[in-house]
Amino acid sequence: MDEALLRGLTPVVLAILVRRGADFAAAEDAVQDALVEAVRTWPAEPPRDPKGWLVTVAWRRFLDATRADAARRRREDAVDAEPDAGPASAADDTLRLYFLCAHPSLTPSSAVALTLRAVGGLTTRQIARAYLVPEATMAQRISRAKRTVSGVRLDRPGDVATVLRVLYLVFNEGYSGDVDLAAEAIRLTRQLAARIDHPEAAGLLALMLLHHARRAARTAPDGALVPLAEQDRGRWDTRMIAEGVRVLQAALARDRLGEYQAQAAIASLHADAPTAEETDWVQIVEWYDELVRLTGSPVVRLNRAVAVGEADGPRPGLAALAEVDASLPRHAAVAAYLRERDGDLAAAARLYAEAAHEATNLAERDHLTRQAARLNARRPG
Known part of the structure; x- marks a missing residue:
């Protein structure tokens, strides 16, 4: 049984039933019945047209259910004539x-x-x-x-x-x-x-590809979180990065900038840097400025403060952070990072511990706790 084939056909068949007049819940039930029947019969008798087979069986199951429900007599009249599967799009x-x-x-x-x-x-x-x-x-x-x-x-x-x-x-x-x-x-x-035909759909695809390309390098063998600057870039998926960049460039060429394209542009700049030290933070700040203009999002402003800290130094980064609501998730973590870069280890350790307490993700909590412990160990007794 080809599970991938069934998964690919499921939305197609469901959408055909909805287009024919079935309500969503009834159509979904009928499709599930058809899938069960396919699992039972296809291994012995595989159909020549799997999609047509599923449409036919699902539609008949829907009609049977409709006829069995006396309260739906009017709907039965509307859908009683079974249409051909046809070349529907x-x-x-x-x-x-x-x-x-x-x-x-x-x-x-x-x-x-x-x-x-x-x-x-x-x-x-x-x-x-x-x-x-x-x-x-x-x-x-x-x-x-x-x-x-x-x-x-x-x-x-x-x-x-x-x-x-x-x-x-x-x-x-x-x-x-x-x-x-x-x-x-x-x-x-x-x-x-x-x-x-929408550049933001392409922008979102590019963003996903560029982020997913770094997945293998995000965690250590023991499951610990590895920050972007410390990741082994040799473990990044270069083919996925190349595809993401191609998709992004095609979307940007249409000159209809949206937030996903801007986010993907930032991700592509990270992917383009051979080392963390060679990251073009100035250009990343410019893209964050575009994102702020597009969204006004506090989260974007928070991430922009990190970029400003990398491009211009920790003091300008802290100044940018001061304009962001301190109750925002990860605010303490960003403040801790910038304080550490500015040499204030005591404040950074305290902020890392605070951020760890607020973290909802276990891997992130463990990472922030280790950061606080590292700084506390460096402070004079």
């Missing part, structure tokens, strides 16, 4: 799913879970393991999301920014359990970028 149908799963009525966590289920073709168990929650909890979250979008008509252009934000959230979940969400986000974003 898989690209258009799948694109509808992206927008449906990123519907503004959904919370970000629900939108992510529904996207992984409907567009990614992952099982509820796989998604639950990736998020380290019980399968029953994830099943309830997905079920609520399906009910929310059932009956939603996509008769207007969808919000590309919302779809991209959902995919960005998927990517940032990284890796846990038996599902590599970062790789899954890249696959889905690559699929989306091929279906829509």
Whole structure:
């Protein structure tokens, strides 16, 4: 059984049923029934047209369920005539799913879970393991999301920014359990970028590729976090970097700058530097200035303070940091780094300990704790 084939066909078949008039929840149930039947029968009798087979079986399961529900007699009249599978555009149908799963009525966590289920073709168990929650909890979250979008008509252009934000959230979940969400986000974003003519879709793909290329160097053998400046750049994936740069350059050439393109440009400057010391921090600050203009985000301002500290020295960096809300996550960690560079080891150690206490990620907490211990060990007794 070709699991990758089934995962690839799942969103296509689901989107076809939705386009034919099935509500999302009922269509998803019918597709899951068809997938179970495929697993049972395909090894012995593989179909010549897997997509057509799945569409036919799923549509019949949907009709059977509709006929069995007396409260849905009117819908049965509307869908009773089974249309041919035909040459419907898989690209258009799948694109509808992206927008449906990123519907503004959904919370970000629900939108992510529904996207992984409907567009990614992952099982509820796989998604639950990736998020380290019980399968029953994830099943309830997905079920609520399906009910929310059932009956939603996509008769207007969808919000590309919302779809991209959902995919960005998927990517940032990284890796846990038996599902590599970062790789899954890249696959889905690559699929989306091929279906829509939008430079920010390409920008997001480039950003993901450039960040993911550094993945192997981010942790030590014992699982400890390795900061960017200390990473072994020989372990970076040069092919993925080259692809990310190509995608980014094509997007920037269209002169429709957006936040993902600007973030990818920063990542490409890091990737282009043979060593940490050769990083073009001046240009990185300029790109952060563009990001501030585009987003006004406090997080962007926080990251810009680090870049200013590298480009102009720790004092200007601290001055830039002073303009950022001190309650922002990672503010203490940035302050600690800049204070250390400025020679104030006592304040830096205190701030590293404070940042470690606030960290929600275990690897980051351990790293910050070690930084505080390192500085405390250097201070005169």
